[in-house]
Amino acid sequence: MPQTKILLKNIGTPNSEHIKGYLKNGGYKALKHALGELLPEEIVELVKRAGLRGRGGAGFPTGMKWQFCASDPKKIKYIICNADEGEPGTFKDRILLEQDPHSLIEGMAIAGYAIGCTQGIIYIRGEYIYAARLLEQAIEQARAKGYLGDNILGADFCFDIKVFLGAGAYICGEETALLDSLEGRAGRSRVKPPFPVNEGLWRRPTTVNNVETLCSIRHILLNGDEWFRRLGTSECPGTKIFSISGHVNKPGNYELPMGTVLRDLIYEYAGGIRDGNKFKAVLPGGASSPCLTAEHMGVAFDFYNLARAGSMLGSGALIVMDETTCMVGAGLSVARFFEHESCGRCTPCREGAGWIVNILNRIYNGEAKLAEIDLIVELADNMRASSFCPLGMAAPNAVVSFIKNFRDDFEEHIKYKRCPARKDLDV
Amino acid sequence: MSDNLVSLTIDGIKVSLEKGSTILDAAQKKKVYIPTLCHYPELTRFGACRLCLVEVEGFRKLVAACTTPATEGMVVHTVTPEINDMRKTVVELLLLHHPLDCLTCDRGGDCELQKLAFTLRVTGDRFGFKTEEYPVDDTNLFIQRNFKKCVLCGRCVRVCDETRNVGALGFYERGFSTVIGYPYNKLVNCEYCGQCLSVCPVGALICKLSAYEARPWQVEKQRSICAYCGCGCSLYLEHKKNNLVKVSSEYGMGANNGLLCVKGRFGYDFVGSEKRLTSPLIKVNNSFKQVGWAQALGYIADGFKKVIENKGAQSVAGAAGARCTNEADYLFQKFMRAALGTNNVDSSVRLEHAPSISAMLGALGVAGATNSLAELKQTDAILLIGSNITASQVIAGIYVKQAVRQYGAKLIVIDPRSLEISRFADVWLRPEPGTDLALINGLLHIIIKEGLQDQEFIDKDTIGFADFLQSIKEYTQQQVEKITGVPAGQLEQAARLFAGAKTGSIVYGMGITQHSQGTDNVSALINLSLATGKLGRKNCGIYPLRTTCNSQGVADMGVLPDYYPGYTACDDMDGRRHFARGWGVDLPDKKGLYLPQMLEAAKEGKLSAMYIMGENLLSAYPERKQVEEALCALDFLVVQDIFLTETAKMADVVLPAASFAEESGTFTNLERRVQPVKAAISPPGEAKPDWEIIAGISNACGFVMDYAASREITEEIGRLAPLYKGINSEVLGTDGVFWPLDDNNKTGKPYFSMSDFYEGKGRFTAVDYQSEAENSEYPFMLITGGILFHHGSGAMSNRTKGLNYLNATGYVEINPEDADRLGLVEGDLVEVVSAGGKIEVKAKIADRYRSGIVFVPGNFIDLPVNKVMQVKADGASHMPAAKLTPVKIRKVT
Ligand SMILES: Cc1cc2nc3c(=O)[nH]c(=O)nc-3n(C[C@H](O)[C@H](O)[C@H](O)COP(=O)(O)O)c2cc1C
Ligand code: SF4
């Protein structure tokens, strides 16, 4: 079955990154439509009716966010595109940024109009320097053609976009840490409330949206909310770009309707498990999500169904592991990631993330006591319940799910100093 | 229920409180205990330690009480097994890094982590992990940082950034490796205030001066007032076995809200100095002999008597410093007037704010800041002129910075120097030194020209507007730009900013007063307040920044040749009668000699005896030669001080006084707040509180002063001195009161209403700028002033170890351009020469000043810059003004 290419439709077409190619593909029509025929509040309503949920991870209804921001009485507001794409296993925003930057620019301009702000900012991870350059060129092209700048398309609307490079911290993808980073501080999550929609960048109302979210906007404007609702599930309309990586034959980005089941994602699209091996587990929403196992092949991938299955969709990054994967080792690499990325502000995450690595290391090397497996679970419960921000709350998810589903892997490391999955491993 | 209240239930207790409060605020209101660690009042909500987690019915997750707003109808539980478990784990996690050496930790017994571990019964360690060693950081002279003990609560970082507005600290690294530190591991801009120390909940920050001096339960704490600047900070003198071991403060207390500066917190050890005077000394054959009190007092009585018999009462005079208590000051002038029969009594206020007194009394009928320090924070526009406020009156400076950074005030700074506060200014005007008057008149000119004045206020509440209008006619932007060098555009910007703000205050220092037109300068500032309607209400006032702990009080007490206590003019018959009756003697009706006149009179042989209390006049007086010659010419000199100062060395009798830590009474700070000072320890040797010494001399002279304790003097002041009416130790409480009190107001007036001024009006005073002739032989302009680490002429601060670590000697600061021209490099020895004298000093090259201006701090005993300075009197106030002296600079080879 082919993919449902809407967001990815322009990818691979000639000059897709240039305004020339974009215009040929019908670019900036949605903006024209918005400025010419719609009131800002009509756009907000449309996006609400479409049921679009943020694609950055939390799945918050986009229209609602815009409405909160639009209705704040403060004058100066900001729309920020979160292009930090830091969740391990996620590489969907990159393809949009590099090959279809005008989609994003158009989406941001429409959002700016809907919310009532004149300044957009794209916060892009430092590693995406190539995409950042492209974006700047694209912005320049859009300005030259009058899609950005003063009185866009003759309307009483001025809007421009700046690109800001991040400095390599996963936490800066979290929207409030991102704001701190933009303000020139080390990125650390802020206390909420106040929420960014009321007090965001420089304490002004600020909307933060993911790249994929913003790229969806023009399609909703052009095709309508009913069209959008016909895609995907009733709870989560639209398509989603799934980044599939790990032990599959054809890793890559796949745009499919929300609600596509795990089996199809792996076997129909990603070409099945490598070397004809057996499937062991998948992290369905990047390193922050608890794993699913073979019994979950029928789970539909959207925000709600994955939550019901005990996990989360997150950014839609599937990290697939086959039977040769040592779950202690896999846990360790996830745990190391979070230890490295914890911002260090709150006690449970700062200390917990560190000590989990410490224990896992010793389990891996067969030096720990059996009881320490449960100590991880206890510590994890604590982190989830008491961390300051979502990073710390999610940090132990994967590790705990590995322990729950593959406890033998952990116990054998300790008891027999060997790994059941990797016979080659001598600990 | 009112709109801005919310009510909620915490552990079954109903609370209602202001919207915007947190669950923690609500709990604390009802004394429900929620453990906290990273929370600290008035700092931004941080939510980092996660100890304060509570359960809110209907919430999916536990929430931090310190960051979660209390909302209507919330039902909160603070103790559940889950919460307990959570909190315990947090403490366990913190202890994993923490060396358990409470036995030898300076904070043992006074540590929040220790208390938490105890309360939550964290026993043993479930994890059994060990962390690496981490070296202790010793870069800061006063503060040792032990990273392993740090719980990363961020209080130090926040207090330094948000309260002090310094930002010397930050979080570095991230995750497990997070540490608190200085940028690039360098102490870039730390001001050594020690505020971080005072908020640290654990032993991660240790005060090096007091470490291992005492266990928390061994010290006694006496609340008192700082002895340095006029802010009058409340502090605790912590003492053990009659030794001061530490100075501390507490959030929320005093005018300072618990803040202190480096001098107040670390500059206390002069009290315990070995050089303190411990017994009365009488000079015999040019050397001092220790004597008993009886002998000394008798000797003094004889000395004064002899002079008076021979030459009359007008041949004796008294001069007091500004560091003694109101009680001592009051007795001092009473002694001079009632016992010796002369109004020849003056104080070092003559050297700092005499112009403020004469201008303010003339225009408003009161002399002192019209509003409280705390109001500065709420003021919309602040005009700061002639003051290095963040060095000289640190707490006032902090309030100005907070007004700007935390509350969004606009700040206009007028000063030729590049000061720390300049960075916070919206407009910074840099006039040529000495041209302030032209500048202020220029601002007024613009305000009138653009119609920005508050005409309604002017019509209703002021007198003399028409004459004043005439007087500023010629101060056009062009003219003022020519005189001051300040571009017209900037003048306009400043004028509009100040006039246009809803509330505004003027804050000024000695840069304004120490000038031959000092009184006119102050009058012009008052004109500015009046013209813009920024006086006589909350958050609108004028603040003379007093330099010393009791500068305000010593003048209030009438240690002035022309005023009895409470600014009752000597030539006012009723006033004189009032005091004559109160003291039971006839009083002289002629006003006495001002300090500069005393020195002149002494040189001319008309004055033969002096009594100097608490001031090293030789260093404090702007022209040293004057004092030297005058004191040499005297027949009889009595000096009462805590050290054998240079002035004391010239005396015939030296009397050992108690320091602020050993004396009780009151100080009045620069905002007119009369505050109780309490002895914490007893004075060394035979030293005695100043008031006791004065009473002793008076009794020996035959004028009976019979007070059992300083409290009784406070009461007499409260009975006799108009402005202090009704003040006594009971009314004072711990926080003190703002004078004046009246029948329906027992806590005093933090700010004056128009009705508090003389006849309920403000008077405009027409004042005209007079230029001073340039002198090509002396091409540089010498400015003197104070620096952060020292105070006054250095009598106390130069004798503390800590402050001397930071800055032990003076220097002359020269602009790089000038230095180049003179071929100077940092550290070169130069000669600073004026028509009056010269000093040798090391050069410091910095670009705080424009070319042509040099600066020498006046805070160092061993750098008598007053050998160079030249005095020119301010006519109205007899201030020997010497902020600016023309000098030349020569390299010493
Ligand atoms: C630790 C952390 C990292 C995140 N990283 C990203 C990211 O890289 N990109 C992103 O779009 N959202 C990220 N998010 C989610 C953002 O906080 C925010 O919810 C999102 O940008 C909102 O956009 P959306 O509503 O369009 O999804 C992250 C959240 C957390 C807690
Ligand atoms: S959970 Fe705490 S330590 Fe972790 S990233 Fe968030 S704020 Fe930082």
Ligand code: SF4
């Ligand atoms: S001593 Fe004062 S200035 Fe220095 S770091 Fe501490 S709080 Fe900041």
Ligand code: SF4
């Ligand atoms: S040094 Fe003290 S105040 Fe600063 S973060 Fe550490 S524990 Fe907190």
Ligand code: SF4
């Ligand atoms: S010197 Fe002034 S600012 Fe510093 S602590 Fe003392 S009174 Fe406060």
Ligand code: FES
């Ligand atoms: S006191 Fe609330 S989190 Fe630290």
